[in-house]
Amino acid sequence: MSLEESASNGGTDRPVPPAVSKPETGWREGNQRPSLGEVFRSVKVPGAKASIWRKFLAFSGPGYLVAVGYMDPGNWATSLAGGSAFGYTLLSVIMLSNLMAILLQALSLKLGVVAERDLAQACRDHYSRPVSVALWVACEIAIAACDLAEVIGSAIALNLLFGLPLMWGVCLTALDVLAVMYLQHKGFRLLEAFVITLIGTIAVCFLLELIFSHPDALGILGGFVPKKEILTQREMLFVAIGILGATVMPHNLYLHSAIVQTRNYERTPDGKREAITFATLDSTIALMGALFINGAILIVAAAVFHQGGKTEVAEIQDAYKLLSPMLGVGLASTLFAVALLASGQNSTLTGTLAGQIVMEGFLNIRLRPWLRRLITRLIAIIPAVIATALYGASGTAKLLIWSQVILSLQLSFAVIPLVLFTSDKAKMGEFVNPLWLKIAAWATAIVILLLNLKLLCDFFGITQWLGV
Numbered sequence: 001m002s003l004e005e006s007a008s009n010g011g012t013d014r015p016v017p018p019a020v021s022k023p024e025t026g027w028r029e030g031n032q033r034p035s036l037g038e039v040f041r042s043v044k045v046p047g048a049k050a051s052i053w054r055k056f057l058a059f060s061g062p063g064y065l066v067a068v069g070y071m072d073p074g075n076w077a078t079s080l081a082g083g084s085a086f087g088y089t090l091l092s093v094i095m096l097s098n099l100m101a102i103l104l105q106a107l108s109l110k111l112g113v114v115a116e117r118d119l120a121q122a123c124r125d126h127y128s129r130p131v132s133v134a135l136w137v138a139c140e141i142a143i144a145a146c147d148l149a150e151v152i153g154s155a156i157a158l159n160l161l162f163g164l165p166l167m168w169g170v171c172l173t174a175l176d177v178l179a180v181m182y183l184q185h186k187g188f189r190l191l192e193a194f195v196i197t198l199i200g201t202i203a204v205c206f207l208l209e210l211i212f213s214h215p216d217a218l219g220i221l222g223g224f225v226p227k228k229e230i231l232t233q234r235e236m237l238f239v240a241i242g243i244l245g246a247t248v249m250p251h252n253l254y255l256h257s258a259i260v261q262t263r264n265y266e267r268t269p270d271g272k273r274e275a276i277t278f279a280t281l282d283s284t285i286a287l288m289g290a291l292f293i294n295g296a297i298l299i300v301a302a303a304v305f306h307q308g309g310k311t312e313v314a315e316i317q318d319a320y321k322l323l324s325p326m327l328g329v330g331l332a333s334t335l336f337a338v339a340l341l342a343s344g345q346n347s348t349l350t351g352t353l354a355g356q357i358v359m360e361g362f363l364n365i366r367l368r369p370w371l372r373r374l375i376t377r378l379i380a381i382i383p384a385v386i387a388t389a390l391y392g393a394s395g396t397a398k399l400l401i402w403s404q405v406i407l408s409l410q411l412s413f414a415v416i417p418l419v420l421f422t423s424d425k426a427k428m429g430e431f432v433n434p435l436w437l438k439i440a441a442w443a444t445a446i447v448i449l450l451l452n453l454k455l456l457c458d459f460f461g462i463t464q465w466l467g468v
Contacts, residue, residue, distance in 0.1 A: 026424055026425075026426030026427035026428075027115065027117075027122075027125050027126075027427060028125050028126070029124075029125045032116070032117050032121055032125070033364075034116075034117075034118075034258070034261055035118050035120070035121070035258045035356070035357040035360045035361050036258055036259065036261075036262070036353070036356065036357065036360075039187075039188040039262050040261060040262065041261065041262065041263070041264040042187070042188055042262055042264070043058065043061075043188060043189060043262050043263050043264060044058070044264050045058045045059070045263050045264055045265045045266075045275075046058055055274070055278055056278055056281065056282070058263065058278075059263055059275065059278035059279050059281075059282050060282045061188075061189065061192035061196075061282070062109070062192070062256060062259040062260050062262070062263075062279065062282060062283070063105070063256075063279070063282035063283030063284070063285065063286035063287070064192060064195055064196045064199060064282075064286045064289075065191075065192060065195050065255065065259060065350050065353070066105055066252050066255060066256045066259075066283055066286065066287075066350075067199065067283075067286035067287050067289060067290045068195060068198075068199065068343075068346045068347050068349070068350045069146070069249040069251065069252040069255075069347060069350060069351075070098070070101055070248075070249065070252070070287060070290035070294070071199075071202065071290045071293045071294060071343055072146070072149060072150050072153065072249075072343055072344070072346075072347035073149050073150055073152065073153025073154075073156075073316070073340060073343055073344050073347070074146065074149035074150075074153075074403055074407070075243075075294055075297070076153065076297055076316060076340065076343070077149075077315070077316065078239065078242040078243045079094070079243065079294055079297035079298040079301065080297060080298075080301045080305075080313060080315075080316070080319050081239050081242070081301075081313075082239045082240070082242075082243055082298050082301070083297070083298035083299065083300065083301025083302040083305065083306060084301045084302070084305035084306050084310060084311055084312065084313040085235070085236075085239065085306070085311050085312065086236055086239070086302075086306070087219065087223070087302045087306045087307075088215075088216070088219045088220055088222065088223030088298070088299065088302050089223055089227055089229070089230065089236070090223070090230070090236070090239065090240055090243060090298060091220065091223030091224050091295055091298060091299070092223060092224050092225060092226040092227065092230070093230065093240045093243050093244065094243060094291065094294050094295050094298060095224055095291065095295075096226075096244075097243060097244045097248060098287060098288075098290065098291040098294070100244075100248055100444050100447075100448070101248050101252075101287055101290075102283070102284050102287050103440060103441065103444055104248065104253060104415060104418065104441075104444065105252065105253070105256050105283045105287065106280045106283065106284075107418050107419065107422045107433070107441060108252075108253045108254075108256040108257045108418060109256050109257065109260040109276065109279045109280065109283060110276050110280075110422055110428075110431060111257045111418065111421055111422055111428075112256065112257035112258060112260040112261050113260055113261070113265075113272050113275045113276050113279065114272055114276075114428050114429070114431040115421070115427060115428070116261070116267070117257075117361075118254060118257040118258035118261075118357055118361050119253055119254045119257045119361070119414065119417065119418055119421075120136070120139070120254050120258075120357060120358050120360070120361020120362045121361040121362075122257075122417070122421050122427075123135050123361070123362065123417055124361060124362055124363075124364065126417070126421065132362055133362070133363075135362065135413055135417075136358065136359075136362035136363060138409075138410050138413050139250065139251065139254065139358050139362070139410060139413070139414070140355070140358065140359075140379055141406060141410065142250050142251060142406060142407055142409075142410035142411075143251050143351060143354060143355050143358065143379070144379060144382075144383045144384075145383075145402070145403040145406035145407055146249060146251060146347075146351060146403065146407060147347075147348060147351045147381065147383075147384060148383055148384045148387060148402075148403045149347075149403040150173075150343075150344045150347035150348045150351060151170050151173050151174075151344065151348060151381065151384040152166075152170070152344075152384060152387075152388065153316070153340055153343060153344035153347075154169060154170075154173040154340075154341055154344030154345050154348065155167075155169030155170045155172075155173060155344075155388065156169070156316055156317065156340065157169075157337050157338075157340040157341035157344060158172065158173075158341065160317070160320050160333075160337040160340075161334070161337045161338070161341065166388050167385070167388055167389060170381075170384050170385055170388050171385070173344065173345065173348055174381045176345060176348045176349055176352060179194075179349065180349055180352050180353065181370055188259075188262050191349075194349075195346055195349060195350070198342040198343075198345065198346040199289065199293075199342075199346065201338065201339065201342045202293055202339045202342050202343055202346075203289065203292065203293060205335040205336070205338055205339035205342075206292075206293055206296035206297065206300070206335075206339060207296070208331075208335055209296065209300045209323075209332060209335060209336065210296055210299060210300060212327050212329045212331075212332050213299070213300050213303040213304050213327060214303065215299050215300070215302065215303035216303070219302070220299060223302075237454075241451045241452070241454055244448070244451055244452075248411060248415075248448060249407065250407065250410050250411045250413070250414035250415070251351065251354040251355075251358070251414075252350075252354070253414045253415070253418055254354055254357050254358050254361065254414065255350060255353060255354040255357060256283065258357040258361070259353070260275070260279050263275060263279075269430065272431065273431075276431070300323075301313065301319070304322070304323060304326050304327060305319070305322065305326070308326050310322060310326075316340065319336065320333050320336055320337055321333070323336055355379060359375070409452075411448060411452055412445065412448060412449045412452065415444070415445045415448055415449075416445055416449075419433075419438075419441040419442055419444075419445050422441070423438045423441065423442075
């Protein structure tokens with residue numbers, strides 16, 4: 001084994017995963033080594049005679065790692081603002097955002113299964129070197145912005161639960177890289193189980209919050225019906241676009257296309273078709289769980305704050321302080337903070353993996369696993385430390401909003417290449433998107449682009465200056 005191979009495999013004597021061969025003539029490069037090589041094809045998939053249930057369980061897991069990004073602390077701020085200000089009205093926006101997410105994640109996993117490369121590798125293959133580097137820089141900025149929201153969310157939770165200063169909380173959450181290293185060393189399935197456990201914790205906490213808050217069932221059902229006023233009222237539209245920007249996370253598209261390859265399915269047309277079916281089912285179920293949690297945050301805010309006349313609750317700390325007094329349940333605020341801590345820590349775990357995938361995919365850098373994770377973690381954590389030191393507790397809400405704006409800037413740079421690649425017959429062969437899926441995918445990409453441009457224009461005051 002060469003020194004380069006040993007370094008790429010973490011310095012162990014375990015065989016290096018085989019280079020990914022060129023599956024279709026539409027790709028310029030062959031011999032692609034997979035991202036997360038230490039867990040590539042590490043999860044066994046039962047053979048043809050196994051039951052559908054066993055096969056589904058084998059493919060279950062990656063969807064939940066992806067779903068974590070759709071319920072991170074950045075979503076909390078927008079859902080709290082939407083529920084407290086407008087009641088149940090914006091539930092339809094959360095549902096629409098979730099449907100978009102299901103579609104995009106299905107395309108992402110299909111790219112990983114069929115092309116046998118993740119989205120970052122596909123971009124490096126398709127675009128010129130300068131464009132690939134520019135996309136990498138943009139993606140790293142987006143991951144840092146996303147991590148800013150996640151780390152600050154965890155730090156706020158630690159502060160609310162234990163009185164730990166924000167700066168100490170930010171530094172403490174940086175140790176999640178050690179958890180990723182340990183869990184991944186023990187097996188990717190253990191990492192998935194840990195993430196699913198934290199998601200379950202969040203779900204239980206908000207199920208109890210829903211019980212305590214006694215929401216209006218008819219109001220909830222009516223909230224899932226789109227209303228014209230969402231588009232006509234400027235303030236409501238701004239929050240609605242913020243919900244969309246906070247829901248669809250660009251780094252999840254890179255993450256999903258890589259971790260789906262941890263399954264050791266047969267690399268034949270039938271094997272790939274089966275993998276796409278079960279992986280899509282896995283991600284769809286997981287993202288419906290994210291819909292429940294995001295919807296629950298908005299419902300609780302609507303039932304407690306909007307109904308109680310507190311229509312301007314947007315900061316997490318304010319929600320924590322008001323929940324127990326307004327509900328008359330001492331446990332309510334504690335459950336809220338516990339769920340926030342689980343959400344923030346979960347998101348930083350998957351963000352660390354996404355950073356590793358992006359660096360490997362765009363730059364084709366091969367370093368020892370612990371060094372790769374340390375570098376990608378520092379890229380994400382340093383801005384969070386600086387921002388917290390400069391702004392402290394009083395500026396955390398503004399930092400969360402800024403993080404969502406930065407994510408909005410980068411989102412289309414991930415979505416458009418993904419739709420472009422999966423709609424290219426030369427690249428995808430028989431698995432190319434059918435016409436109806438191409439229409440739905442491009443419509444989703446255009447809606448995301450236009451709405452995020454609107455969000456940015458409103459944020460920077462451009463629409464007001466133009467009189468729009």
